[in-house]
Amino acid sequence: MSGSRSERKAVTVTDIARGSGVSRATVSLVLRGSPLVHADTRAKVEAELKRQGYVYNRSAANLRRRTSSSVALVINDLSNPFFAEFAAGVDDVVMAEGYVTLLGNTGESPEREQAVLASLMEHQPAGVILSPAEHSDGERLERVLGTQAPVLVFNRELPGAHWDFLALDNRRGARLATEHLLELGHRRIAFFGGHADSSSCRERRQGYTDALAAAGIAPSPEGLIETAPTRLDAATHSDALFADAAVPPTAAVCYNDTVALGLMLGLTAHGRRPGHDFALTGFDDIPEAALAVPALTTVAVDPRERGRQAARLLLQRIRQREQPAQQTVAPVQLLVRASSCPPPDRDGA
Amino acid sequence: MSGSRSERKAVTVTDIARGSGVSRATVSLVLRGSPLVHADTRAKVEAELKRQGYVYNRSAANLRRRTSSSVALVINDLSNPFFAEFAAGVDDVVMAEGYVTLLGNTGESPEREQAVLASLMEHQPAGVILSPAEHSDGERLERVLGTQAPVLVFNRELPGAHWDFLALDNRRGARLATEHLLELGHRRIAFFGGHADSSSCRERRQGYTDALAAAGIAPSPEGLIETAPTRLDAATHSDALFADAAVPPTAAVCYNDTVALGLMLGLTAHGRRPGHDFALTGFDDIPEAALAVPALTTVAVDPRERGRQAARLLLQRIRQREQPAQQTVAPVQLLVRASSCPPPDRDGA
DNA sequence: CTGAAAGCGCTTACAG
């Protein structure tokens, strides 16, 4: 449990009322900037406020008014720069709108997620932004989240949940990347990395398949290579691309930037030069993408702006309830850089 | 401002009392796990709690008990992985101890810092963990922070402040790195990167100078090269190391990993091979350090563990006030990897 | 072991 007692008693509206010779009600009106109070009275009270170093107790006000001035933000992995940026974006607008962010990090554990949410809900947030852990249980989430506060889910769809959802346009992003490689002349293009059981991976693979199909190319099963979404695992699996020596791919659409950077390392270690002998694209536009050598062609999703967008959507929902839940798709943008080169010989065969 | 009204009225202890035929006091005792209530009564009440989907209103309890169950965490740059890890560590133990984290990100702006703290303090945190923005004004911080909640400052010392302070052992870390290069046989070692007006840079330079002095080497002014603490700026300034062609250094202690990775890029672009022709070390052990080619020798500071440590120190201070403020120095550890090679020829001259 | 009453710091009709 928790609970810490503070010793020096805080100064309250009662102290200010006494000190400036008015009633507590008048002090309250001054605090809330009401036009009802006389300028002289206001000045007197404000001087006393400053003199005693008054600090507003917003929790007490929230209790009385039956309002809330906090937003709960529950993140699956704060140590991932993508989600850290997202959190920064959320905090930006939450703070700007006069709310405060209650943070919870779940570290991809559904159990921690449950515990964190239970704890946060006791603080009566006005709304919840949830970037779910992998394998979250939608049923249990509904139970712990209740119906008091509106919820916005980010990034990972929750099966069966009826909350607002902000999604990245994974399918479109992967399609753009694949089309770009096709335009450069590539014909044998792999999809590299990620776990097929993650919805974002499935969606990106779908976009990749869409683009190939539109170009009249049948994707080969060997062209789909699974890895953990980490640099190390991607580096380790890079040779899987060339397992079938007869028709090796000349390019790869990678699940994300981390995987793409790992693949670059793996290629280099095997004497291949990414951006010269082999073309590849990433997804996310993490800061390192632009600084890699060669710089990584990727799909930008602007996580900080996604955070701002999520917070705006939630605050809007807080203000007007009872709308049907919405699915919002965030824009993506292809950034062409040096890692996506043309194929070695023009026919790519 | 803020404030959002919730429509469906929440279920309260009164509802539970009515529903289970006991008084509100008894419900409260059940909620707080008191041994005073009879097992049958407890069971009856708990069933009703579950039936009505009661959620505890901790704000109301805190108001009545004059306690707090939140900790304010104010971070200078959440998009920096180092601080994101730190935040994750703080949240870990804060949550485990039954508190909740109130997050504020200042983006290195002292003005935002001031506003963020003012807003957070209105929510009556039990304590504050502050990683100050550059050029924070200690006086103004004292005013907005007040004396109600204990404060722990992380990473950047605040001139004149009398709060607890958790510091990285910058001086020792840089000394270890420099000694390591000396042992490899280097004699002309530069200190590369960082701004001399930042206290962490000054401390690291001091450790570097200490080690050189102990080896009987006078550091040359040309061996101190300033850059912004970014990869790009470091890459751009890499040729400054070789400006004095007569006695170029054979190694560099870098301000941090980001700068070291930038320097590697710059060296490579100029035909030098880090880890073969030139030795270098970083500071921080960010995730990329181990994955760089060559892997980067660096000083590990374990930001997540620092976050846990900061939270533990603060909670301890919350429990017992009126101790004199303490300065705690976090351990550092040298991790030797491939980037620190011996000098090209053994005398290094 | 249980209940009636007071109170945490604030706000809000309601009188004046």
Next chain:
DNA sequence: CTGAAAGCGCTTACAG
């Protein structure tokens, strides 16, 4: 324009 009174959801002596 200002004040007295009630109440937000909880807890805590104090009786019984």
